Amino acid sequence: MDSGAATWSLEELQLATRNHGVPLEALRYPITPLGLHYLLIHFDIPVVDTDTWRLEVGGRVGRPLSVSLDDIRARPSVTQAVTMECAGNGRARVWPRVVSQPWVLEAVGTAEWTGTPLRGVLEDAGLLDDAIEVAFEGLDAGIDGGVEQVYGRSLSIEDATADEVLLVYESNGRPLLPQHGFPLRLIVPGWYGMTSVKWLDRITAISEPYQGYQQAKAYRYRQTEDEPGEPVTRMKPRSLMVPPGMPDFMTRERFVEAGPVTVEGRAWSGWGNIASVGFSSDGGHTWSPAELGEQAGPHAWRGWSVVWHPEHPGTYELCCAATDGAGERQPLDPPWNVGGYANNAVQRVQVTVR
Amino acid sequence: MDSGAATWSLEELQLATRNHGVPLEALRYPITPLGLHYLLIHFDIPVVDTDTWRLEVGGRVGRPLSVSLDDIRARPSVTQAVTMECAGNGRARVWPRVVSQPWVLEAVGTAEWTGTPLRGVLEDAGLLDDAIEVAFEGLDAGIDGGVEQVYGRSLSIEDATADEVLLVYESNGRPLLPQHGFPLRLIVPGWYGMTSVKWLDRITAISEPYQGYQQAKAYRYRQTEDEPGEPVTRMKPRSLMVPPGMPDFMTRERFVEAGPVTVEGRAWSGWGNIASVGFSSDGGHTWSPAELGEQAGPHAWRGWSVVWHPEHPGTYELCCAATDGAGERQPLDPPWNVGGYANNAVQRVQVTVR
Numbered sequence: 001m002d003s004g005a006a007t008w009s010l011e012e013l014q015l016a017t018r019n020h021g022v023p024l025e026a027l028r029y030p031i032t033p034l035g036l037h038y039l040l041i042h043f044d045i046p047v048v049d050t051d052t053w054r055l056e057v058g059g060r061v062g063r064p065l066s067v068s069l070d071d072i073r074a075r076p077s078v079t080q081a082v083t084m085e086c087a088g089n090g091r092a093r094v095w096p097r098v099v100s101q102p103w104v105l106e107a108v109g110t111a112e113w114t115g116t117p118l119r120g121v122l123e124d125a126g127l128l129d130d131a132i133e134v135a136f137e138g139l140d141a142g143i144d145g146g147v148e149q150v151y152g153r154s155l156s157i158e159d160a161t162a163d164e165v166l167l168v169y170e171s172n173g174r175p176l177l178p179q180h181g182f183p184l185r186l187i188v189p190g191w192y193g194m195t196s197v198k199w200l201d202r203i204t205a206i207s208e209p210y211q212g213y214q215q216a217k218a219y220r221y222r223q224t225e226d227e228p229g230e231p232v233t234r235m236k237p238r239s240l241m242v243p244p245g246m247p248d249f250m251t252r253e254r255f256v257e258a259g260p261v262t263v264e265g266r267a268w269s270g271w272g273n274i275a276s277v278g279f280s281s282d283g284g285h286t287w288s289p290a291e292l293g294e295q296a297g298p299h300a301w302r303g304w305s306v307v308w309h310p311e312h313p314g315t316y317e318l319c320c321a322a323t324d325g326a327g328e329r330q331p332l333d334p335p336w337n338v339g340g341y342a343n344n345a346v347q348r349v350q351v352t353v354r
Numbered sequence: 355m356d357s358g359a360a361t362w363s364l365e366e367l368q369l370a371t372r373n374h375g376v377p378l379e380a381l382r383y384p385i386t387p388l389g390l391h392y393l394l395i396h397f398d399i400p401v402v403d404t405d406t407w408r409l410e411v412g413g414r415v416g417r418p419l420s421v422s423l424d425d426i427r428a429r430p431s432v433t434q435a436v437t438m439e440c441a442g443n444g445r446a447r448v449w450p451r452v453v454s455q456p457w458v459l460e461a462v463g464t465a466e467w468t469g470t471p472l473r474g475v476l477e478d479a480g481l482l483d484d485a486i487e488v489a490f491e492g493l494d495a496g497i498d499g500g501v502e503q504v505y506g507r508s509l510s511i512e513d514a515t516a517d518e519v520l521l522v523y524e525s526n527g528r529p530l531l532p533q534h535g536f537p538l539r540l541i542v543p544g545w546y547g548m549t550s551v552k553w554l555d556r557i558t559a560i561s562e563p564y565q566g567y568q569q570a571k572a573y574r575y576r577q578t579e580d581e582p583g584e585p586v587t588r589m590k591p592r593s594l595m596v597p598p599g600m601p602d603f604m605t606r607e608r609f610v611e612a613g614p615v616t617v618e619g620r621a622w623s624g625w626g627n628i629a630s631v632g633f634s635s636d637g638g639h640t641w642s643p644a645e646l647g648e649q650a651g652p653h654a655w656r657g658w659s660v661v662w663h664p665e666h667p668g669t670y671e672l673c674c675a676a677t678d679g680a681g682e683r684q685p686l687d688p689p690w691n692v693g694g695y696a697n698n699a700v701q702r703v704q705v706t707v708r
Binding site for chain 1: 364371387
């Protein structure tokens with residue numbers, strides 16, 4: 001039995017209906033339109049009054065800061081296109097089943113984020129010599145795994161002070177939408193989305209590893225519940241195609257007319273540029289290279305396309321597989337771990353040529 | 355066995371991850387923020403080039419029209435807040451199970467739509483005396499129920515020429531987002547969302563009832579597959595609450611501190627104003643009236659709130675039930691029909707008081 005015969009509970013369905021993914025046809029946009037970028041909201045979207053909201057920067061720093069949104073907006077600003085994917089993307093296809101947000105393939109998006117480099121803020125606060133990590137905590141609170149918590153994550157000093165890490169207040173040229181972290185969020189390009197803490201409340205330099213639930217318990221690669229596991233960090237290589245032709249409403253199977261079919265998609269990796277994308281029309285038995293296209297910036301997905309010439313009417317299984325500059329290629333079969341993280345197995349699209 | 359023990363297939367899950375609902379905490383906004391309004395997209399979001407796009411108005415009219423987006427925008431404009439709900443909202447809780455988009459509760463939203471009254475356009479085209487309906491067809495195409503189709507619906511002349519029916523090009527002050535029908539859609543206040551055809555391509559006055567699949571086969575109240583059934587039209591009364599307190603990530607159960615708790619929500623009906631909203635903290639055995647609040651316009655949901663005084667720590671089941679001006683009240687148990695339409699049974703929220 002593979003996951004195609006699996007079923008999902010009401011609790012999982014509730015998560016699927018509130019945390020939405022990108023409709024796959026929207027992969028044709030280099031920048032995902034407002035409202036179509038994937039969302040994973042662990043708890044509730046908090047209500048924030050910017051008149052009283054302050055970002056507190058403290059812990060192992062020489063000069064603790066309390067900064068308003070205007071203070072942040074007055075700092076040097078950077079706009080960059082960033083592709084972000086949920087670490088749980090693909091979880092619905094891992095087997096044995098893992099119970100959590102049941103993403104199929106669609107937990108990804110690319111936005112143009114505007115903000116200020118985190119490094120400058122940390123420099124102003126003056127990290128003390130014994131600081132080894134920076135913890136980021138949001139205003140969103142709840143219970144996860146039986147633990148009451150605010151959502152929090154940490155980064156090493158090296159990762160936190162990388163050029164591309166931003167404190168962000170705009171997305172696609174507008175103030176952040178409530179669901180994307182208004183008024184201020186972290187954006188850590190290349191990493192899975194759990195890293196980019198939304199609704200920032202406080203940033204704390206710490207001299208011991210951060211022990212928050214989402215860092216120490218969740219988002220770890222484990223083969224058994226008992227082992228500590230390795231942290232989930234950067235995005236593994238993945239490619240997705242815009243399903244060609246016309247869909248069936250219920251099955252999402254596709255129908256195309258005979259003749260050449262241009263298949264296009266996007267590919268990304270947090271471990272380096274995309275080196276190649278392979279395309280298969282026979283379920284992954286044989287592959288041909290796709291043509292690589294544009295990317296909206298060094299941290300954004302890369303377009304790809306291929307002209308497919310189906311030889312005769314019938315049913316085909318289209319697949320795509322990206323390989324990144326670090327030499328890692330998407331697997332044919334889903335990897336498994338306790339959390340169901342980072343299942344970057346190749347996409348499979350059923351197409352009938354008429 | 356009730357639907358709480360039901361399970362959902364991969365096909366249903368695929369629909370749930372692409373067609374997103376409003377996170378229930380966002381019911382606190384009178385106008386739903388961009389990107390949080392529910393979406394049901396039967397086929398694919400079409401790509402539209404406004405340089406070549408035209409709305410064709412024809413059929414049983416004296417003066418067929420072919421109008422550009424600029425032509426539409428030059429006409430008298432109206433902005434109105436409209437609450438829209440999917441006819442399939444609540445389908446996941448009907449039993450026996452109905453297989454289609456598996457909404458739990460969240461297929462609703464309120465937007466400020468800007469457009470021009472349809473009636474003026476129909477007057478310019480000059481409906482002929484034998485026209486009995488107006489058909490609306492979109493640019494979205496696919497297969498549903500085994501039938502290849504463009505998405506299409508119709509209205510009687512009386513319904514189509516009502517004051518509040520608009521051809522809409524803006525939502526919340528911005529051009530329509532691609533997923534909401536760019537460049538032009540129909541908005542029919544009070545009716546379930548399937549009526550408000552997106553990505554309009556043509557409007558056709560007809561002298562026989564429209565036979566499109568979404569009118570003649572889908573969206574009908576039927577108790578058996580064989581009967582023609584009655585058409586699904588206006589929204590039944592429904593109220594939803596913002597789940598109070600703090601959630602558990604996985605179960606969405608709520609936790610609140612002892613002491614008075616303000617519970618707020620929204621209520622709406624397509625059959626008249628909301629007359630009252632009842633609140634229960636014991637699973638619907640006893641009820642008290644909520645205080646009714648503002649509504650952003652005659653076609654928008656109405657706010658309501660109640661101060662709940664839980665008497666002791668423990669677990670409670672909160673419910674709310676709206677009654678509309680036509681005297682219809684939400685039922686305690688889900689109604690059933692073949693399509694799983696219009697299940698407006700009361701919302702139930704599990705809350706633990708600590």
